[in-house]
Amino acid sequence: MSTPTGAVDGAAETGGTVERTSNTFLGDVWVNYKRWNLKAVRNPFVLVVSLVQPVIFLVLFTQVFGGVVEGTLRGPAGGLNYETYLAPAIAIQVAIAAAVTSGIGLVNDIENGMFEKVLVSPMNRTAVFLGKTLAEVTRIAAQIGIILVLSVALGAEIATGLPGALGIVAVGVLFSLSFAAFSNTLAVVTRDQESTIIGANLLQFPLLFLSSAFIPLERLPGWIQGFATVNPVTYGVDAARAIVLGRDVITVVDVPGFEGIWHTLVPALAVLLALDLLLGGVAVYLLSRASSSAVR
Amino acid sequence: MTTDETRRNGQGTDHEAAIEAEGIELTYADGTRAVQGVDLRVPRGEFFGFLGPNGAGKTTTIKTLATLLSPTAGTVHVNGFDAVAEPRKVRQSIGYMAQETSVDPELTAEENLRFACEAYGVPRADRAERIAELLDLVDLADVADKRAEEFSGGMKKRLDAATALVHSPPLVFLDEPTTGLDPKARNRLWAYFREMNDAGTTIFLTTQYLEEADQLCDRLSVIVDGRIVATGSPADLKREVGGEILDIDLEDGSDARERAVEVAESSSLFEAEATVEATADGITVTSRRARERGTDLLVALRDAGLDVVGFNVRAPTLDDVFLAITGEHLDAEGEDGTDETDEAAAAPEVGG
Numbered sequence: 001m002s003t004p005t006g007a008v009d010g011a012a013e014t015g016g017t018v019e020r021t022s023n024t025f026l027g028d029v030w031v032n033y034k035r036w037n038l039k040a041v042r043n044p045f046v047l048v049v050s051l052v053q054p055v056i057f058l059v060l061f062t063q064v065f066g067g068v069v070e071g072t073l074r075g076p077a078g079g080l081n082y083e084t085y086l087a088p089a090i091a092i093q094v095a096i097a098a099a100v101t102s103g104i105g106l107v108n109d110i111e112n113g114m115f116e117k118v119l120v121s122p123m124n125r126t127a128v129f130l131g132k133t134l135a136e137v138t139r140i141a142a143q144i145g146i147i148l149v150l151s152v153a154l155g156a157e158i159a160t161g162l163p164g165a166l167g168i169v170a171v172g173v174l175f176s177l178s179f180a181a182f183s184n185t186l187a188v189v190t191r192d193q194e195s196t197i198i199g200a201n202l203l204q205f206p207l208l209f210l211s212s213a214f215i216p217l218e219r220l221p222g223w224i225q226g227f228a229t230v231n232p233v234t235y236g237v238d239a240a241r242a243i244v245l246g247r248d249v250i251t252v253v254d255v256p257g258f259e260g261i262w263h264t265l266v267p268a269l270a271v272l273l274a275l276d277l278l279l280g281g282v283a284v285y286l287l288s289r290a291s292s293s294a295v296r
Numbered sequence: 297m298t299t300d301e302t303r304r305n306g307q308g309t310d311h312e313a314a315i316e317a318e319g320i321e322l323t324y325a326d327g328t329r330a331v332q333g334v335d336l337r338v339p340r341g342e343f344f345g346f347l348g349p350n351g352a353g354k355t356t357t358i359k360t361l362a363t364l365l366s367p368t369a370g371t372v373h374v375n376g377f378d379a380v381a382e383p384r385k386v387r388q389s390i391g392y393m394a395q396e397t398s399v400d401p402e403l404t405a406e407e408n409l410r411f412a413c414e415a416y417g418v419p420r421a422d423r424a425e426r427i428a429e430l431l432d433l434v435d436l437a438d439v440a441d442k443r444a445e446e447f448s449g450g451m452k453k454r455l456d457a458a459t460a461l462v463h464s465p466p467l468v469f470l471d472e473p474t475t476g477l478d479p480k481a482r483n484r485l486w487a488y489f490r491e492m493n494d495a496g497t498t499i500f501l502t503t504q505y506l507e508e509a510d511q512l513c514d515r516l517s518v519i520v521d522g523r524i525v526a527t528g529s530p531a532d533l534k535r536e537v538g539g540e541i542l543d544i545d546l547e548d549g550s551d552a553r554e555r556a557v558e559v560a561e562s563s564s565l566f567e568a569e570a571t572v573e574a575t576a577d578g579i580t581v582t583s584r585r586a587r588e589r590g591t592d593l594l595v596a597l598r599d600a601g602l603d604v605v606g607f608n609v610r611a612p613t614l615d616d617v618f619l620a621i622t623g624e625h626l627d628a629e630g631e632d633g634t635d636e637t638d639e640a641a642a643a644p645e646v647g648g
Contacts, residue, residue: 023415027414031411031415035400038407112400112401113396113456116364116394120392120394122416122417
């Protein structure tokens with residue numbers, strides 16, 4: 001990944017002159033990807049915590065509310081068990097729970113000086129942040145995979161099979177990017193770990209409950225249905241649910257020209273992508289401002 | 297050597313100067329003028345010190361030289377590269393140790409060094425050997441597999457210093473590297489820095505420790521309120537103080553110190569340029585004739601009814617230099633400085 005460029009003339013003799021290579025973009029991404037994965041493995045607490053809550057939701061919701069909700073599912077959503085209905089929602093929940101911790105790592109890096117250390121190195125700054133994001137995406141993909149396996153074990157059925165499961169992981173990853181961007185924005189703005197956690201978690205539950213995640217929107221009050229139309233969780237859950245069920249499920253928008261599963265996937269993925277670009281753009285702007293200077 | 301050859305070797309166009317900066321100005325967005333017209337020229341191989349109180353602009357200057365801040369005005373060339381136009385080339389050719397210890401606490405010492413090796417493009421084949429050398433250099437070989445979060449402050453500083461050296465940079469920036477360390481840890485780091493410099497590395501050190509600047513630096517600049525007010529070797533600067541220092545301790549009395557100052561000033565014992573100052577314990581006289589006329593002053597003080605309880609004639613310290621230049625002691629500064637980063641740092645009592 002690197003190309004030799006020669007020795008450093010006049011270098012310190014603390015161990016002799018060191019041959020140096022020039023950094024490449026992909027090389028810098030890889031270096032940072034490895035570092036953040038290593039840190040995740042070293043600190044499994046974050047991994048476990050962001051997985052435990054969705055697992056509890058999956059188990060408790062299916063056991064406590066399963067019988068009640070399944071009654072409503074015989075209506076507009078068709079006859080299916082609650083495990084199948086809930087699995088995509090929990091996949092999206094785990095994506096949020098994991099993504100909102102993204103900024104904590106950044107705050108830690110700012111606090112322990114690694115942020116500045118990385119900035120003063122010759123690594124490409126975009127590659128630095130891309131490496132961190134990819135490491136988080138890897139973690140989120142693995143966690144969604146665990147949730148799907150657990151869901152199937154509890155009785156959920158994924159109509160589209162293994163390719164569908166991979167598709168759900170992809171939707172979860174696409175969805176998580178905007179929340180990771182939001183978390184990093186909070187981190188740069190507050191530079192405080194507690195504020196970052198509180199700010200991100202504050203949104204998590206209202207967004208989940210004011211969406212199509214747990215109960216069909218048709219069964220919810222009108223104001224919630226209205227809010228769900230602008231709630232990104234609705235689009236993430238509907239996209240994942242369309243893949244799980246193998247059919248069109250979206251009710252908040254109607255984009256003509258697409259049939260079946262694509263009638264859900266096309267608008268949902270478009271909304272998620274737009275949100276990623278918008279929030280990602282804000283995060284990149286703030287990060288680049290923080291990493292240059294606050295000089296006039 | 298041609299320009300191209302020079303640049304391939306990790307150096308820019310000027311082989312003589314590691315740092316060449318003219319008219320650096322840096323104004324923060326809130327209007328604070330942290331650095332105001334700083335000129336610097338640091339030859340290769342020099343151990344250069346940047347001395348000043350908290351908030352004087354030391355950290356802002358070093359961050360500007362290391363490309364972490366962009367100057368509002370002025371030009372900066374580091375190892376011959378333009379810091380604004382060619383920041384990555386500058387970064388490739390320097391090592392930087394920030395004021396706050398910068399290591400990843402979740403990684404081991406070896407992993408921190410490996411990350412630094414990868415970040416600075418040390419070839420894969422050389423990494424293991426280089427890491428082992430540096431762990432030996434900073435006496436951390438025995439704890440290479442321990443996470444940095446388990447280290448003491450001194451060990452973290454040494455690891456931080458090692459990560460700044462992985463690519464054997466010809467120039468290393470050290471921003472108050474020993475602030476907050478105990479004397480033993482500080483002495484160990486000093487030894488490493490001397491070793492680096494002896495091996496040919498140019499070192500740019502900011503410090504508020506007078507003793508540190510005195511012990512380590514070939515040459516230094518004194519910065520106050522964003523402006524350089526003096527530059528020279530520690531010996532040259534001390535000579536500019538104008539002689540030796542006579543410290544006289546007096547028995548406590550309501551006006552003993554004021555009367556002693558009057559006696560000293562009216563005695564005609566010292567040359568016109570000599571200065572007399574009241575201190576916490578008595579008076580201090582700075583004079584080329586301090587040693588020669590010291591005993592005469594003691595007699596004059598006794599004749600004036602003042603009780604002298606102790607005295608000492610000594611060479612001037614850098615604190616005396618600072619006092620002569622600014623009219624204030626270095627450790628009395630820093631309350632209303634302009635450098636936010638400096639202000640944020642721990643500010644232990646100035647040694648030396």
